[in-house]
Amino acid sequence: MAVEITSKIVGYRIKQQEQAAPAPELPEEDPLTVRIPSRPEGTLEAVSEKISYVGAEGRKKVYLLVSFMPVEGVVGGRRVVIERPVEFFFPSGQLSSEHQWITATMRSLSLAARGGYVTQAVADLRKVAWDKGLVRCGMNRWNKPMFHDSEVAAIAWSIQQILYRRGFLDQDGNQVPVEMLVERYAHRMQHGHAWQPPVDEPDTSPAAGAVEPIGGAAEQENAAKKPEGSGPATVGNCPECRGELIMMDGCPTCYAGCGWSKCG
Structure with a gap:
C-alpha cells in the first residue's frame, strides 16, 4: 500500500525484527526421586534370579523377580530418562512359615522403589541379624565366599547384586549418580542391550579392612601355633x-x- 509523504523527511530508522521470547527454563526434577504412584498397567521388563544360600537349616534355594521401568526427569535444564526398579516379587510357597513376612518385606521394598529410596531400604535390610549363625551366599570381588548375618541379609545382598548388574548400583551397593544412569540408558537405547558390568581380573590381595576368609594361609598358620586346649x-x-x-x-x-x- 502506497503512503503519500506530505512533510519534509528529517531522519529515518530501519525497523528491527522482534526477537523471540526465550523458552522458559524447565524446573529441576531428579528422576531418582520422582514418586511413582503405583505399578503401571501392562508389561514391565523384569529380572528373575535364583538365589542359593547355606545356613543353619541347610541349603536353600529361592526365586526373586525385580521389575524395571524408564522414568523421566529434568537434569541441568534438559529432559532425561533413566531406568529404575519399581517392583520386587517373591513367589509364594517358597518359605511357607515366613511367607507373610516375606510378602510384607517385598511390598515395602516395592513402595520404597516407587518412592525413590530403594537403595537405602535394601542397605538397611543387610543389617538384619538372627541367632542361628552366619549364612553363606554368593562370592565377593576376590572370589571368596560371602557370609551374612541372616537369611534376610543374604537376600538383600542378592538384590543389590541384581541392581548392580543392571547398572543401578555400584558393586558396593551405593547409588550410581544420575548422570551415569542417563548415559547407561541412552547406551541401551542406541545399542539395543543393557549396560554390562566390566569384567575384571580377580584381585588376590585383600583390600584394606577386608577380613581374610576362614581357612586361609594366615588362619592355618595361627592354627598350627594355637596351644592345645584353646579351642x-x-x-x-x-x-x-x-x-x-x-x-x-x-x-x-x-x-x-x-x-x-x-x-x-
Missing part, C-alpha cells in the same frame, strides 16, 4: 567354605557357620 579340635576342612570342621554330636560340622555337616 575345639579340628578334624579337617569344610568342602563348602574351606573353614575348619569340628566334631558336634559325633558328626564333622563346619565351625565357620556355613551350615555344612557330613551327617546332612
Whole structure:
C-alpha cells in the first residue's frame, strides 16, 4: 500500500525484527526421586534370579523377580530418562512359615522403589541379624565366599547384586549418580542391550579392612601355633567354605557357620 509523504523527511530508522521470547527454563526434577504412584498397567521388563544360600537349616534355594521401568526427569535444564526398579516379587510357597513376612518385606521394598529410596531400604535390610549363625551366599570381588548375618541379609545382598548388574548400583551397593544412569540408558537405547558390568581380573590381595576368609594361609598358620586346649579340635576342612570342621554330636560340622555337616 502506497503512503503519500506530505512533510519534509528529517531522519529515518530501519525497523528491527522482534526477537523471540526465550523458552522458559524447565524446573529441576531428579528422576531418582520422582514418586511413582503405583505399578503401571501392562508389561514391565523384569529380572528373575535364583538365589542359593547355606545356613543353619541347610541349603536353600529361592526365586526373586525385580521389575524395571524408564522414568523421566529434568537434569541441568534438559529432559532425561533413566531406568529404575519399581517392583520386587517373591513367589509364594517358597518359605511357607515366613511367607507373610516375606510378602510384607517385598511390598515395602516395592513402595520404597516407587518412592525413590530403594537403595537405602535394601542397605538397611543387610543389617538384619538372627541367632542361628552366619549364612553363606554368593562370592565377593576376590572370589571368596560371602557370609551374612541372616537369611534376610543374604537376600538383600542378592538384590543389590541384581541392581548392580543392571547398572543401578555400584558393586558396593551405593547409588550410581544420575548422570551415569542417563548415559547407561541412552547406551541401551542406541545399542539395543543393557549396560554390562566390566569384567575384571580377580584381585588376590585383600583390600584394606577386608577380613581374610576362614581357612586361609594366615588362619592355618595361627592354627598350627594355637596351644592345645584353646579351642575345639579340628578334624579337617569344610568342602563348602574351606573353614575348619569340628566334631558336634559325633558328626564333622563346619565351625565357620556355613551350615555344612557330613551327617546332612
